[in-house]
Amino acid sequence: MGPPGNRLERHAKKILLLLVVLIIGGMALVTEKFLAYKARPHVYSPGIKRYVNLRESRPLYADVLLPPPNTMEISDSLVKQGYPFQIDADGFIMPSKIHPDPQLTLAFLGGSTTECAYVGEENRFPCRVGRLLEQKTGLRTDSYNAGKAGNTSLHSLDVLLNKVIPVKPEVAIMMHNVNDLAVLIFEKTYWTKNPYRSPLVEIKPSFKTAMKNIEESFHIIRDLTIPHLSRQLKTFYHYVVGNKSNVDEFKQARGRKIQIDKNRLVKEFSMNLQTFINISRARKVTPVLMTMANRLKDQPDPFILSLERTTVETGTGLTYKDFKALFDLFNQTIRDVAAANNVLVIDLDRKVPKEKELMYDFVHLNDAGSKYVSEIIAAELYPVVNSLKTQQH
C-alpha cells in the first residue's frame, strides 16, 4: 500500500464542486453589482407584498374545544367540557347551510360574543335563531355564524364584503362593542399596525420572513401527516408548561397612561356602523344592529369588579366606572346610529339580565345565555322577516 494522498487529493470532487459554486456565486455577485450600477439613478426594488386579513375560523377546521385554564380563571359560570367547533367550506361556524334552497338567509357578524365558542353547537344563538324563525315562519332558513374572536367592526366589514354578500343573505346582524373599544383605546384607529388586529398583513422581503415561510411549510407538513398527534402534543405541552395561548395583543400599549377622546371613539365607531348599514343597503340586505349584553351593573358583583381590576384597570388605568361608561357609550352609539338610519336595533344590553347565570364573564354568553338571547333575537326579527316575505310576494 502506497503513502495516503493529501487532503486535496482525497477530497478532489468536493473541492472541485466548492470551487464551481464559488465561481458561480462570484459571477452572480459581480453581475448584480454591474446591473445595479447600470440602472442608476433608478433603483429596482420588488417592494413589500400585502394582503387583507380575513379574520375567520379556517374553513373545514373541526375540533372539540376545551376552555383553557386561563379562561376558566376569568369566568365564574363556564362549564369545563368539550365544545364541538366545526367550520364549513365557506368559513362559517356550523351548523350553517342546512337547506340547498333556503327561503330566508341570515348572517351574524361580530367577535367572540357572536362566535360563542364555549357554547354547545346547537345552542349558539346564530344557529338557534335560525331554527326558531324556521319554526315560527315556516320558511326554510339558513343562519350563518361569521363571528370570530377579536374581530372589530372593520374586520366584520371585510367579512361582509368578501364572504357574507356572496351567500346573499336577506338580513345581516352585527354586534360589536368591546373589541372596537379596545382597539380604539389602545391603537386610536382601526387601521392599526398591531399585528393581531391590523386589517393588513405585510410580507416584508427579509430573511426573517423567509424563515417564517419555512416554519409555515413545516406546520403544513406536520398538519398533513400527523394532525392528531401534533394536536395532542400541543395540548400536553400546554398542560405541562401552561397555556400561553392568550398572547397580550396590546402589550406595547400597556403601562402607558391612556388618553381617551370619547368624541373620537364615538365618531370612529359610528362611521363603521354607518358603513355596515350602507353596504348592506347597497346590496339589498336588511341591516340589523345589536347592543352587547354584559354584566356591567352600577353595583357590580365582586367577581366582575375583581375581573375588571385585573384585566382592564391594571393595564389601562381605567377604573370600573370609566370602563363601564365607555362600554355604555358604545351601546348608546349603536342605538343612535340605528335610530338615525331607521334600522332595527336589538337591545340585548337592556333585555338580558346582567347575571352570571347567563354570562360567564363580562360579556360572553354561556349556554343558558345564548338560548335566552336567541328567543329575544328571533322575536325581534320576526316582524322584519314577515315584512320581507310580504315584499317578496
Add this chain to the structure above:
Amino acid sequence: MDTGPDRKNWLERNPKKVIGALVLLAIIGLAVASETLLARKNHGLIHPAGIQRSIKLREFNPLYRDVLVPSPEAMRVSDGLVQKPYRLRVDRQGFIMPAKIHGRPDLSLVFLGGSTTECVYVDEDNRFPYLAGRLLERQTHLKVNSYNAGRSGNNTLHCINVLVNKVVNLKPDIVVLMENINDLAILMYDQTYWNDHPSRSPLIEKPPAFKTVGQDLEQTFHLIRDLTFPNLSRELRQWFSIGSRSKKDEFHGVRGKKITIDQDMLVREFSLNLQTFINICRAREITPVLMTQASRLTESPGPLIRTLMRKLEVDQGITYSDFKSAFDRLNQTIREVGAKNRVLVIDLAREIPPVKENIADVAHFNDQGSKLVAGRIAAALTPIIDRLAKKPLSGN
C-alpha cells in the same frame, strides 16, 4: 488488501448510521401508530388544520421601484404607444408616486380603478391621477394631494377592498372610481365577482396540501433571490419573458368556450358594486365621483381594434358588436347609478376622442390622452371642490 475472514461487513463498518436509521424508523413508526390511534379515538371529528384564507389587496407593492419598457407583445397590441422606459415608483402606503406631496394638504383625492387608471405606460408626471391634482392646485390655489390607487386587472370589488382597507384611512375628500372592462371580463367569464379565478378572485386560499408547501418554498426562494440578487433576477426574468410568447393569459381556462353575454346580469352586478362604492364613501363622509371609461370601441373601429377584437370572436364567439354593446351598457350603467344617487359622473367615454393619439389600444391612455383626461377631471371637480366643507388646516 483485506479480504480475509477478519473483514467487517457494512453493518459493522457503519454502526452509527445503522443505529441512527433504526431510531428514526422507530420514531416514525411510533408517530404513525399514535396518529392512527388518535384519529380512531376522535372518530374523524377533528381536523385541526383547515384552509387559511386572506383577502387580496390588489395594489403595487409598497416601495416598489422599476423602469418599465413595453414588451414586444404590448407594442404589438397597440398603435399609439411609444416604446421607451416608463418609471414606476410606489410609496410606502402603496400609491403610485408622485402621491403625497404635501404634509398638510387642503384637499386629498384618490383615484381607484384598473390599468386604465394605473397608466403604467405614461410618464410619471403625466399620469392623470397625479396631473389632475396639479391642475386643481393651480386652479383652486389649494394644497392638493392626489393618490393613484389603480392596479391592472382590478374590478370594482377589488377597488372596494382597496377603498375600505387602504384609502378610507387617508380620510380623502373625494374618491374617483373608473371601471368597466375588467368588470365586464370577470362577469362574462365567471358570472360573479366572488369567483375562484387564480388572479382575479378576491380571496387567497392556502389549503393544507403539499402543493401549498411547494408554493411557500417557491415564495421563500423568490424572497431570498430578491434580497440577494434583485437586479440580476429581474434581468433574467426579462430575458425569459422575451423568449416566451406573452404575459400569461389570465383567462386561458375559458378560451375556446362559447360565451353568451347576459347584459341584465352584468348590469345588475355592476350596479350593486357601484352603489356599494357610493354608499361606503358617503358613510365615511367622502364625496364619491364616477367616471365612464373611454375607449376606441367605435361604430367603425380601426384595423388594430378590429384585429384585437377578432380574437375574442374566434375564441369565444363574442362578436365586436356584442362586446361593444356590453361595454357601452356598463358605461350607461355608470351614468344611471350616478344620476340616481346624485353623484358626479365624469363622462370620459363621451369627452375623450377615441383615437390612437389619445388611446394606445382599446382603452389605455398614452401621454397625450392622459393629459387630456387630467384636464377634463380638473374642470369637472372644480365646482365640487368649491362646495366642499372647509377643512381645518390640520387636515389629514
